Every structure is written in structure tokens, then in C-alpha cells.
Amino acid sequence: MLGYLFDGFGFLFSSMAALALLAGVVLGIIIGVLPGLTATMGIALLIPLTYYVDPGIGLSLLIGLFAGGIYGGSVSAILLKTPGTPAAGATLLDGYPLAQSGHAGKAITIATISSAIGGLIGAIILSFLAPQIAKIAVKFGPPEYVLLGVYGLTMISYVSGGSLTRGLFAGCIGLLISTFGIDPITSVPRFTFGTLNLLTGFELLPILIGIFAMSQAIEGVRDVRTEVKAQVKLTKIGISLKEFVRILPHVVKSAFIGTFVGAIPGTGTDIAAFLSYGEAKRSSKHPEEFGKGSIEGVAAPEAGNNACVNGAMIPMFTLGIPGEAATAVILGGLMVLGLQPGPLLFTEKPEVIYTVFASTITSNLIMIVLGILGARFFAKVLSLPKSVIVAFIFIFSVLGAYSMRNSMFDVLVMAMAGLLGFAFSIIKYPIPPVLLGVILGPLVESNLGRTLLISDGNLTIFFKRPISIFFILIIVATIGQNLYKHYSKKQKNKTL
Amino acid sequence: MKAKQKFGLEIGINTFFIMVVLMMSVVSKNYDFVQGTILGARTFPILVGIFLSLFALVNIAASVVRYRKNEIVSDEKEQLDSDSSPFVRSVQKYRVQYALGLLVCYYLLLLTFGFIISTLIFIPSILFILEYRKPVAVSLVTVIGVALLYIAFKVLLGVPLPQGFLFS
Structure with a gap:
């Protein structure tokens, strides 16, 4: 395995992949810095570009953007008191007070160092743990894949926000979208209405760009007047050795918390950040400083959320299950590049997967250099006019949707998906479940068909295989836990 | 956006997708099954469609209740520039x-x-x-x-x- 990892580094530095990674981190930080723009949206917009290059290069770009995007959110959290991404929500609790007291440069340095160390630890865990999980997952047959898909769909309950039925409704829309095109069992062209455009179903990319980028651009039009300006000035960058020693234990601990949280599908970088913050406050020698500009309060959430980025890739690469929106989009990107995420990726395309691992490790090293040397530049990004950014998101969305098949039909699909995403944002329906449904629909349907053909329609096949039984147990546990959570939340609301 | 418009949009979206499901079930009525099984091109879409319709109906009911209780709130109105054309x-x-x-x-x-x-x-x-x-x-x-x-x-x-x- 180490040999493959070295090969991954070899490919990374002997090709354009290193440059793509650097570009990804820079773009990611810029996107993350700007409030209202998310790493998810950035990844969705860049996937079309990766289609024209080697998968290793394309994925390096996306990995860099993901890591940079999560880190970039901390800059606006510190300087504007507005987290650029939800993951930076915990960072502003101490980052902004620290900046207000004249230490904005120190706060950004701590955020940078902590993000990089946290991400690095997460990336190393990912590189060593993922292949071991893939070895188990390679034994899966059709029944296990059905249950894996169903387990993935239970993640809808986690990404649904307030209402479970809204999330399930959105997930069903995604599943329904996935049924267009040729049926995997009978090869009947389904719901094609005689048009060749629908013979292979709806392409994933236009839907992805529509619901994550186009909808955000339309929201940008609505909220164009809500631009925020920097409240504090960036001061001297850097921290003392004593301060570094003080934050280091919290950074390491948060990195493990973040990776573990990320590896659980349905969680996210924001949860990892707040859990890390809470743990740092609990174990700090100076808990009274938290909320008033504690350096540990900046370090812990930043290490946690960047480690979480890598943790979230463990189920995505090994099982093909996206845990949250950004990994769902990267998963979509893998599929667009013709790679089927899951255990077979480790045996069929080890060069790609280990290049990705090498990229995750390297992106954190790039981030530390860029974050410190480029802090002043990234702070200036905050003064970019929002109107111009929104205008170009529209154009990138159109070009991205068009570029895969050179089809204006795909542009139309993207626009429709964008409208759906915007409408959902108005009525507060969650949008990530739609993508989960689109991605997991074919996996569940085709394997369910195969399973029932193998077993002559006998459903007991699911209870005769140990891995299937394991999945049934965790599905039941997940559903049970969610029902309990929703029930207790309702009870709590009633008593208030 | 006003609360009434949001309510209308929510009802509209849920109803629209119920209509889509109905249309898909009509369009797919001639799709064949694999002999001797319930497996066929329409099995999965219909199954998903049933669930989607159920969730949509729950959403519509919940939305009506929230609207009646005035729980759907209007967005803040933006000030228009009075000196422009x-x-x-x-x-x-x-x-x-x-x-x-x-x-x-x-x-x-x-x-x-x-x-x-x-x-x-x-x-x-x-x-x-x-x-x-x-x-x-x-x-x-x-x-x-x-x-x-x-x-x-x-x-x-x-x-x-x-x-x-x-x-x-």
C-alpha cells in the first residue's frame, strides 16, 4: 500500500496534478472566503473542467478546492463575523473577538496552522484506513449493494434539516429522476418520450450544477443588497512558539474528533467543528477565555473541520456512500469521470485513488504556505463585488452543463434543477437529498433486480448473508435513532 | 416573499410532483414485466412514486396546518430607491x-x-x-x-x- 501511495506522490509531482491541486486550493480559499459561496458549489462548477483532463489531475483539483474551501470560510469568520462556510461557524466565536482586540493576523495564522495540521492528520488516517475498509467491501454481492444503497438513503434523514418528510420527499424526487432512461433489467427505454436526449436518462452533471450552483446564483440575485464589509483590519501575521505549544494538543485531539465525525455518514464539517470546540473548552486550562478571543477556541474547530473533510472521504471512496453535500458532489464528479466509487476502485484504479490520497496530504501543506503568505490577498477578496461574482456563476453554470455532451438540452435541465433548488430554498426544503436520490437510485434499482433474479424473488436472501444482516441492523438502528430524535424534539417543543 | 405566496409555492411544488407520478404511471402502463415476476421497467418508479406521493400529501397537510397557525413568515420587504426611475x-x-x-x-x-x-x-x-x-x-x-x-x-x-x- 505504501508503494501505491509513493506512486501517487510520483504522479502528483510528475504531472499537471500538482498544479491543479495548487489551483484548487487557491480557488477553494477564494470561494470559501466569500460569504454565501460554498465549497460544494465550487466543486459542482469545476467538475466539467475535470472531464477534459486525466482523472488524477481532475480529482486533485476538486480535492484542493474542497480543503481550501473549508479553510477559507475561517477568514471571513474572523474578519467579518460572517462564516464563509457553515464549517467556520464555530471559528467566529473566538476568531472575531480575537480580531477585534487587534489580533486578526494572529487569528488567521492559528486558523491556517490548525487547519493544515488537522487536515494532514485526517489525510494520513484516510490513506491508511480506507484501503482496509475497501478489502472488506470488495466481498459485497448484489444483496449487500441493495442494502448499502438503502443505508445511503437513510442518510437523507441526517441532511434533511428540520423536517424528515420534506427530506424524504426530496430524496424521492432524486430517485424518480434516476429512473429516466433505459431500465437496467429489461432494457426498456423508460420515460424517454421519443427523444434521444433522455435515452441514457438525465445526466448527473447538469442536475448537480443546477441544484448547487445555479440556485445559489439566483439566491445571489435576491440577496445582492446584503453585502457585508470587513469590520476589522488584518494585523501582523504569525504566532509565538509558546502559543503554538499551547494550541497543539487541542489541534491533534480535534483532528481525531474531526476524522471520526467525518467518517460517519450524515454528519458534516460544521458538526465536527462544534464538537471539537466543545471538547477544547471542556479540556482547556483557560475555559473562561472561550467566547472572548481564546486562541484554543480558534484552533480546535479549524483542525476539526479540516480533518472532517478527509474523514468524510472514507465512506465515499470505500463504499460509494456520500455522507453530506460536498462529498455527494465529489462522488458525482467521480461518476462523471467514469469512475465507479466503491471498493473496486481500489483494485481497478489504484493509481487514481492513491493520487487522490497524495493530493489530500499535499493540499494541507500547500494550504499552510498559501494561508500565511497569501492572507492579505485573500482578505482583499472580500472586497470583490458580489454582483460580478453572481454574474459569472450564471455563465459558468451554463458552460459547465453544456460542456459534457455539447448539448443545450443539458443547459435546460440545469436551469430546471436550478429553479427547483431556488424554490426549495424559499420554502426551506433540503436540496442535498435530491442528489443522494439521483446517485443512489441506479445502485439500489439495478442490484435489487439482480438480487431478486438470483433468488427467484425470494426476499429471505437478505437475511442469509452476514454482511447483509450487519447492514440490516445498522439501517434499523439509524431509522430507530432518527425516529426517536424527531419524536423527542416534538415532545421538547410541546413542553416549551 | 409573502407568507401566502410561500404557502402557495409549497402546495404547488408538492402537487406538481404528485401529478408527475400520476403521469409516469400512465406512461409506463405498457412496460413489460420479467416473466413470472413483479420485476419490470415500471416496478421501481411506481414504488418510488407511491412513497413520493405519500410524503407530498403529508407535506401539504403540514403546510396547511402551519399556514393556519401563522407559522409561515413573510420575508422582510426591501426598501426601493425613491429617487430612481x-x-x-x-x-x-x-x-x-x-x-x-x-x-x-x-x-x-x-x-x-x-x-x-x-x-x-x-x-x-x-x-x-x-x-x-x-x-x-x-x-x-x-x-x-x-x-x-x-x-x-x-x-x-x-x-x-x-x-x-x-x-x-
Whole structure:
């Protein structure tokens, strides 16, 4: 395995992949810095570009953007008191007070160092743990894949926000979208209405760009007047050795918390950040400083959320299950590049997967250099006019949707998906479940068909295989836990 | 957006997808099953459709309850610039609708004239809607933006751009 990892580094530095990674981190930080723009949206917009290059290069770009995007959110959290991404929500609790007291440069340095160390630890865990999980997952047959898909769909309950039925409704829309095109069992062209455009179903990319980028651009039009300006000035960058020693234990601990949280599908970088913050406050020698500009309060959430980025890739690469929106989009990107995420990726395309691992490790090293040397530049990004950014998101969305098949039909699909995403944002329906449904629909349907053909329609096949039984147990546990959570939340609301 | 409009939108979206399910079940009625099984091209869509309709009905019911309890809140009204012309005020008031209309025009322009001409028209128009109206800056953003996009996509990456039927 180490040999493959070295090969991954070899490919990374002997090709354009290193440059793509650097570009990804820079773009990611810029996107993350700007409030209202998310790493998810950035990844969705860049996937079309990766289609024209080697998968290793394309994925390096996306990995860099993901890591940079999560880190970039901390800059606006510190300087504007507005987290650029939800993951930076915990960072502003101490980052902004620290900046207000004249230490904005120190706060950004701590955020940078902590993000990089946290991400690095997460990336190393990912590189060593993922292949071991893939070895188990390679034994899966059709029944296990059905249950894996169903387990993935239970993640809808986690990404649904307030209402479970809204999330399930959105997930069903995604599943329904996935049924267009040729049926995997009978090869009947389904719901094609005689048009060749629908013979292979709806392409994933236009839907992805529509619901994550186009909808955000339309929201940008609505909220164009809500631009925020920097409240504090960036001061001297850097921290003392004593301060570094003080934050280091919290950074390491948060990195493990973040990776573990990320590896659980349905969680996210924001949860990892707040859990890390809470743990740092609990174990700090100076808990009274938290909320008033504690350096540990900046370090812990930043290490946690960047480690979480890598943790979230463990189920995505090994099982093909996206845990949250950004990994769902990267998963979509893998599929667009013709790679089927899951255990077979480790045996069929080890060069790609280990290049990705090498990229995750390297992106954190790039981030530390860029974050410190480029802090002043990234702070200036905050003064970019929002109107111009929104205008170009529209154009990138159109070009991205068009570029895969050179089809204006795909542009139309993207626009429709964008409208759906915007409408959902108005009525507060969650949008990530739609993508989960689109991605997991074919996996569940085709394997369910195969399973029932193998077993002559006998459903007991699911209870005769140990891995299937394991999945049934965790599905039941997940559903049970969610029902309990929703029930207790309702009870709590009633008593208030 | 007013609470009543949000309520209408929520009911509309849920009803629309119930209609889609009904339409799909009608369209798929002639799809064959694998002999002796319930497996066929319509099995999975119908199964999903049933669940979708159930969730949509629950959502509609929940929305009616929330509306009656006044739990759906209106968005804050944006202040319009009183010293601008009626057209500018109308753009301000219906900014999203104007932008959506402009997107439809952009799509039609792309079909007709291709990427370069359409985008040269689209960028200043959308910037006007987005209240970015400095003539020199808008001109620079438009020309440099289109040039950079053309170079990045067409020249460097070899990605084809929409040509439009007039030039294809």
C-alpha cells in the first residue's frame, strides 16, 4: 500500500496534478472566503473542467478546492463575523473577538496552522484506513449493494434539516429522476418520450450544477443588497512558539474528533467543528477565555473541520456512500469521470485513488504556505463585488452543463434543477437529498433486480448473508435513532 | 416573499410532483414485466412514486396546518430607491423575475448566436439587474470576462462552446 501511495506522490509531482491541486486550493480559499459561496458549489462548477483532463489531475483539483474551501470560510469568520462556510461557524466565536482586540493576523495564522495540521492528520488516517475498509467491501454481492444503497438513503434523514418528510420527499424526487432512461433489467427505454436526449436518462452533471450552483446564483440575485464589509483590519501575521505549544494538543485531539465525525455518514464539517470546540473548552486550562478571543477556541474547530473533510472521504471512496453535500458532489464528479466509487476502485484504479490520497496530504501543506503568505490577498477578496461574482456563476453554470455532451438540452435541465433548488430554498426544503436520490437510485434499482433474479424473488436472501444482516441492523438502528430524535424534539417543543 | 405566496409555492411544488407520478404511471402502463415476476421497467418508479406521493400529501397537510397557525413568515420587504426611475424601481422590486427572464433570453440567444455574442449581451444586462452600473467597469468586466472564458475553455482546455445555429 505504501508503494501505491509513493506512486501517487510520483504522479502528483510528475504531472499537471500538482498544479491543479495548487489551483484548487487557491480557488477553494477564494470561494470559501466569500460569504454565501460554498465549497460544494465550487466543486459542482469545476467538475466539467475535470472531464477534459486525466482523472488524477481532475480529482486533485476538486480535492484542493474542497480543503481550501473549508479553510477559507475561517477568514471571513474572523474578519467579518460572517462564516464563509457553515464549517467556520464555530471559528467566529473566538476568531472575531480575537480580531477585534487587534489580533486578526494572529487569528488567521492559528486558523491556517490548525487547519493544515488537522487536515494532514485526517489525510494520513484516510490513506491508511480506507484501503482496509475497501478489502472488506470488495466481498459485497448484489444483496449487500441493495442494502448499502438503502443505508445511503437513510442518510437523507441526517441532511434533511428540520423536517424528515420534506427530506424524504426530496430524496424521492432524486430517485424518480434516476429512473429516466433505459431500465437496467429489461432494457426498456423508460420515460424517454421519443427523444434521444433522455435515452441514457438525465445526466448527473447538469442536475448537480443546477441544484448547487445555479440556485445559489439566483439566491445571489435576491440577496445582492446584503453585502457585508470587513469590520476589522488584518494585523501582523504569525504566532509565538509558546502559543503554538499551547494550541497543539487541542489541534491533534480535534483532528481525531474531526476524522471520526467525518467518517460517519450524515454528519458534516460544521458538526465536527462544534464538537471539537466543545471538547477544547471542556479540556482547556483557560475555559473562561472561550467566547472572548481564546486562541484554543480558534484552533480546535479549524483542525476539526479540516480533518472532517478527509474523514468524510472514507465512506465515499470505500463504499460509494456520500455522507453530506460536498462529498455527494465529489462522488458525482467521480461518476462523471467514469469512475465507479466503491471498493473496486481500489483494485481497478489504484493509481487514481492513491493520487487522490497524495493530493489530500499535499493540499494541507500547500494550504499552510498559501494561508500565511497569501492572507492579505485573500482578505482583499472580500472586497470583490458580489454582483460580478453572481454574474459569472450564471455563465459558468451554463458552460459547465453544456460542456459534457455539447448539448443545450443539458443547459435546460440545469436551469430546471436550478429553479427547483431556488424554490426549495424559499420554502426551506433540503436540496442535498435530491442528489443522494439521483446517485443512489441506479445502485439500489439495478442490484435489487439482480438480487431478486438470483433468488427467484425470494426476499429471505437478505437475511442469509452476514454482511447483509450487519447492514440490516445498522439501517434499523439509524431509522430507530432518527425516529426517536424527531419524536423527542416534538415532545421538547410541546413542553416549551 | 409573502407568507401566502410561500404557502402557495409549497402546495404547488408538492402537487406538481404528485401529478408527475400520476403521469409516469400512465406512461409506463405498457412496460413489460420479467416473466413470472413483479420485476419490470415500471416496478421501481411506481414504488418510488407511491412513497413520493405519500410524503407530498403529508407535506401539504403540514403546510396547511402551519399556514393556519401563522407559522409561515413573510420575508422582510426591501426598501426601493425613491429617487430612481420607474423602470429601475421595477427592476429592483422584481429583481429575481427579471433575472429569470434574462436567463430565458440568454438561452435563446445562445441557441441563435452562440456563446460570444450572447455573453457580451448577457453580462451587462445581468449586472444592471444586480445594480452594478459603472459604465467603464461593466465594459471592462464584460470584454475581459468573455475573452478569458473563451481562452480558458476553448483554447486551453479545448472545451467546445455553444455555437448557435446562425454560425454552425
